[in-house]
Amino acid sequence: MRRSVFVASLLVTAVMGLGGMVAEHKSFVASAQEKQASSAEVKIDNFSFGPVAITVAVGTTVTWINRDDIPHTVVSTDKVFKSKVLDTDEKFSYTFTKAGEYPYFCSIHPKMTGKVVVQ
Amino acid sequence: MRMHWRDVSPGERKMANRPKDEILHDHNNDGIDRRGFLKCMAWAGTGAFCVMQGGVLKSYSMSRLSEMNPADMKGELSFVQISDSHMGFNKPANPDVAATLQAAVGKINALSTPPEFMLHTGDISHLSKPEEFDTVEQILKSASAKDVFYVPGEHDVLNDDGKQYHERFGKGAQPGGWYSFEKKGVHFVGLANVMNLKAGGLGTLGQDQLEWLEDDVKHLKSSTPIVVFAHIPLWTVYPEWGWGTEDSAQALAYLKKFGSVTVLNGHIHQIMQKVEGNVTFHTACSTAFPQPKPGEAPSPGPMKVPAEQLRSVLGITDVNYVQGKHALAVVDSTLA
Numbered sequence: 001m002r003r004s005v006f007v008a009s010l011l012v013t014a015v016m017g018l019g020g021m022v023a024e025h026k027s028f029v030a031s032a033q034e035k036q037a038s039s040a041e042v043k044i045d046n047f048s049f050g051p052v053a054i055t056v057a058v059g060t061t062v063t064w065i066n067r068d069d070i071p072h073t074v075v076s077t078d079k080v081f082k083s084k085v086l087d088t089d090e091k092f093s094y095t096f097t098k099a100g101e102y103p104y105f106c107s108i109h110p111k112m113t114g115k116v117v118v119q
Numbered sequence: 120m121r122m123h124w125r126d127v128s129p130g131e132r133k134m135a136n137r138p139k140d141e142i143l144h145d146h147n148n149d150g151i152d153r154r155g156f157l158k159c160m161a162w163a164g165t166g167a168f169c170v171m172q173g174g175v176l177k178s179y180s181m182s183r184l185s186e187m188n189p190a191d192m193k194g195e196l197s198f199v200q201i202s203d204s205h206m207g208f209n210k211p212a213n214p215d216v217a218a219t220l221q222a223a224v225g226k227i228n229a230l231s232t233p234p235e236f237m238l239h240t241g242d243i244s245h246l247s248k249p250e251e252f253d254t255v256e257q258i259l260k261s262a263s264a265k266d267v268f269y270v271p272g273e274h275d276v277l278n279d280d281g282k283q284y285h286e287r288f289g290k291g292a293q294p295g296g297w298y299s300f301e302k303k304g305v306h307f308v309g310l311a312n313v314m315n316l317k318a319g320g321l322g323t324l325g326q327d328q329l330e331w332l333e334d335d336v337k338h339l340k341s342s343t344p345i346v347v348f349a350h351i352p353l354w355t356v357y358p359e360w361g362w363g364t365e366d367s368a369q370a371l372a373y374l375k376k377f378g379s380v381t382v383l384n385g386h387i388h389q390i391m392q393k394v395e396g397n398v399t400f401h402t403a404c405s406t407a408f409p410q411p412k413p414g415e416a417p418s419p420g421p422m423k424v425p426a427e428q429l430r431s432v433l434g435i436t437d438v439n440y441v442q443g444k445h446a447l448a449v450v451d452s453t454l455a
Binding site: 068071077084087104105107110111 | 212359361421
């Protein structure tokens with residue numbers, strides 16, 4: 001009897017231990033996912049933003065990177081953010097702390113437009 | 120320089136050798152030979168000299184220029200338009216834009232009639248950097264024409280809302296960068312249509328500039344020849360690529376009374392011409408890199424051509440005015 005109790009208690013401890021590890025693992029994975037979700041990238045190429053529209057969570061940092069062979073800028077239509085001129089391979093980042101819709105365009109080539117939707 | 124006969128089709132060669140060079144098809148009875156002009160435009164790539172004299176279009180092939188009566192070609196006023204030097208650009212389409220600008224200066228210095236001054240229709244620099252502006256000014260110092268009149272391109276007003284451009288080139292201009300001046304009875308107007316560009320929009324002149332323009336030309340006699348120069352074309356070349364100015368119609372309305380209006384633009388890095396009533400529109404080549412024709416590429420970026428062809432798609436524009444003639448003679452020539 002005692003042995004089975006002992007074994008049972010061992011099992012329970014093991015399960016609890018495992019459960020604890022799983023729980024820790026879950027929270028580890030979750031925080032890694034959160035870190036991934038808190039940044040997003042928009043590529044600038046061929047006179048366009050790609051993707052043209054992105055949806056991100058509040059607190060996300062969006063990074064624009066210019067892969068075109070001509071300089072561009074990233075300017076919010078509502079004057080929320082404004083990059084300096086980005087030559088090829090230069091980047092601009094902005095962290096969105098408030099939910100909303102943020103249309104933007106390239107001030108050098110105003111036909112280039114994009115949008116960040118923050119939820 | 121000289122036309123290369125091997126590059127000319129037999130039909131064009133035949134046309135060029137015609138003894139009678141005047142084309143006289145005046146269907147609209149307004150003195151403008153549109154069909155002749157279109158033929159002339161087709162020659163522009165191989166070197167045609169088109170002159171509007173007394174409302175009649177005359178065209179001559181560049182290879183026969185040496186035979187021409189210099190009086191037909193010379194004027195009381197001669198100037199050159201260069202554009203889009205993009206100093207600082209260094210990608211494959213042209214790794215050495217300083218060399219091609221220098222070649223353009225060489226071309227200017229070789230003109231038989233030395234120009235009195237130059238117009239630079241913008242995108243002087245590529246990234247609005249001080250050293251880029253410095254280099255252009257330095258290179259242009261070696262041109263035979265010592266005075267240069269600039270208007271800004273969108274590449275010249277980055278980062279600082281045009282402050283640096285204005286300090287360097289805007290002396291005597293209105294705060295927004297527009298201005299006018301007279302040379303030998305011709306009234307020149309420099310316009311700035313690259314400030315305050317709106318999302319999804321085209322070039323823009325703005326209310327202040329339009330009001331200034333109206334006032335500036337109000338008291339001029341309608342016989343005064345007008346030259347307007349601005350970076351982005353003042354007619355709608357291709358809206359999908361932003362090649363147009365949204366409020367230019369208003370500006371052109373103020374110029375309606377004049378018998379001769381020449382509009383010189385840049386921005387699109389290729390030669391395009393259009394005649395509408397008394398207004399001749401002309402866009403110049405870049406001295407840095409060519410761009411594709413409207414719609415012929417997914418985007419209006421620098422167009423790569425084989426290295427040996429580069430100089431044949433870059434160029435300068437020579438303009439001659441003969442007093443009493445209807446319009447200015449506008450002649451494009453490439454760097455090759």
